[in-house]
Amino acid sequence: MPRPATPGYYASHWRSLDYFNLYRLTLAAALVFTSLLFSDSDLFRPGASERFQGFAYAYLVIAALFVLGIRARWPGFQIQLTAHIIADIIIVTLLMTTSERLAGGLGLLLVISIASGGLVGSGRLTLLYAAMASIAVLLQHGFSILGGSHATDSFFQIGLLCAGYFAIGWLAHALTQRALRSETLAQQQADELALLNRINALAIENSPDGLLAIRGDGVVRHASPRALALLGITAPVIPGVTLLQDCSPELARLVQQVGPGIAPTLSTPTSQVRVRCIPLATPDDSRVLVLEDQSQAEQAAQRLKLAALGRLTANIAHEIRNPLSAISHAAQLLHEDAHDPAQTRLTAIIENNARRLDRLVEEVLTLNRRDRLNPVSFDAASLAALIDELRQTEEIPAEAVIVSMPEPLRFQFDPDHLRQIVWNLLRNAWRYSRKQTGSIRFSAQMSGNSMQLEIADDGPGVAPEQRGKLFEPFCTTDAQGTGLGLFLARELAEANHATLAYVPGAGGARFRLSLYGGE
Structure with missing residues (x-):
């Protein structure tokens, strides 16, 4: 379970405090071992070895309790750090009272606490810790003089020790401020890099072109969703593991031909894809393949x-x-x-x-004028009336047109646009049909809120090589045609949120007008 964060402090602050407390645990254990080892020696004042041992055990227990506070992140970081330093000052000062011979050496331990407090706490309150340690040491030494344990001229040594506290505190403050600025700058750069990575990921995912990064040995380093869709790849692609040869053999063979100024075309199950290669100039000869959908x-x-x-x-x-x-x-x-x-x-x-x-x-x-919509409701009767009117306009015999549609037919469409679409399809169907009874067939069906209208004839149909150009403007095989009929019909259909498509099959040409979300 992740630990709760503290505002204003990074995870590195808590990690440093954890290491600082580990030092404290080690020091407390060493003091306990010292008290047990030298309990009968003259290192301590008479009867003071038990007090030294008690203070050492208390220090060990306090350090263990600090572990719980650090793990829980409660109370706040600065409060815990201050409690750690105060505990060090109190315990060390009490330990100094048990032995004149160890007092000077024990006082040096506070130098480590002050320096660590400054480094861990980013330089905050470091001089305050130095002042507290100096006051505690001076008080302890003063009571020792009053007790006759030290002479008055020993104040010079204690003064140097206190000056060392302030020097170490100021140095730790300066170093930590510099380190904090570097850490803040590094964090800002990391945040900017993460933001740039998110922007790049969004740009790649929403790009109309597919992007595929491969190494020189053919291993896929990255594949955008658009690239997988253009190539028709449904199997999972594992970056750094999957070979391009395994997921797209045709593209792998084509990559060998791609070079500067060469952009071959690859036929995929979904579209025609133009392949461009951009070298990355890396030691492993990595390249980025840009897959451009020709339909786009x-x-x-x-x-x-x-x-x-x-x-x-x-x-x-x-x-x-x-x-x-x-x-x-x-x-x-x-x-x-x-x-x-x-x-x-x-x-x-x-x-x-x-x-x-x-x-x-x-x-x-x-x-x-295709965007000027004025949709009205159509049913089977009104649609049949429109077809019959256009049939008479084109002078097509009644028996040549068969209309089949269900009664519960209902949809909305702009009447002028629908007239133009049906007129173009009816005129083309009659032009290429056999002009016999039932040569043109209109059929409609409803499926939920969707409507499909199909117009079929019994003519020769559309040649496969011409199907891709059916809806292109000014493209016609009829010398008398304008080449705008089917193009105009499709544009008007799309303006009404419908689609017009050619349906391949045997027995002539068939066009389907599909309207989704009808009334």
Whole structure:
């Protein structure tokens, strides 16, 4: 069980006090042994050996009791230290009264107590201890002179002893103050280092890149949680024990190819990872592998593209629409006056491309308004009505679209956004389907507060090499397409806290709109 701390004192103070009391126990035991060994000698005054022995035993008992106080940390540190010094002064002074021959030597023991008190107590009250010891020794010597045991000229020797007490006290005070400043500085530096380590640990744990530190022999020294997630490692990695070859053989082989200016890509079960190597210039040839998720880089590039797109549309959207309106109007007038089939065909081309440009501008403007949400409640009937309206707009036969959804369907979505999403998916499904009965299938289902809407067709589906680019802006395989339909649909879905994804499988293309936390 940890011992309670004392405010203002470090654990080293109590440890030093413990050592100081160990010296006291040893001294008390030595005094007891001395009293037993020389009890019948003329070293003591007549009849004083028993008193010396009693004082020695009392000193031993007091030192043993001090052990309990130090272990309990009660009372406070300074109170205990002062009690220790006072006990030393009293016991030593009483021992000095039992023998004139031992008095001077016993008085020197107080020098050790004063010096130890100053060192252990960080220099506090050291001069007070020296003064108390001097007063006690002077009083003892004065009573000895009155008793006829010493002559008056022996005061010079006692004066030198008392001066030594103050000199030792002042020296201990100066040394302990210097040591205390060094200890305080070391503690501050240790606290700053611990804080820096915590900051580094938080930065590593929350970094979007994975960090992996390995030695030259392939032993993993550190692996961040993000690195383990990117590599798909589920087994425990023990720093300093686990080999990179054991937990990720592909990365271990790739590390041999990594060098300055070389950043190969590693395919993992979760993503494509770009590997960079940073040497640490250590004797064991340690290196840090930075694992960058390529999807993060693609998302960052996409955000930059969106920002540039937003700035572009904010400046030129209206300027584009005004000339488009004039071109469309002029094309209609030409079409009304056209009598030549070639002229009619040319005006039709103008009108078709003008409509295409107008649709492109409208889709981009809708993208810029994706955060303006006005969610309303939808149920099975309202969703079916929306699908039927869009089917008629695209002139799709009723028998070509099959709608299947449960009655207790209920969710919230921005109506304009949902219309745009369903319209894009329905238009793409009809474009690539076989255009037969049941070519397009709408299905919806509820699971708790979650809703899933699926749109499938019977067309050829999406080629595997094109699936990664489905939702990229301005990416299309149709010469008449803008490349913004699916990208816009996904952005609008995310604005409504939903996800739009392509579901691979046989039998055509299938897209799933998932909304979590619906009403």
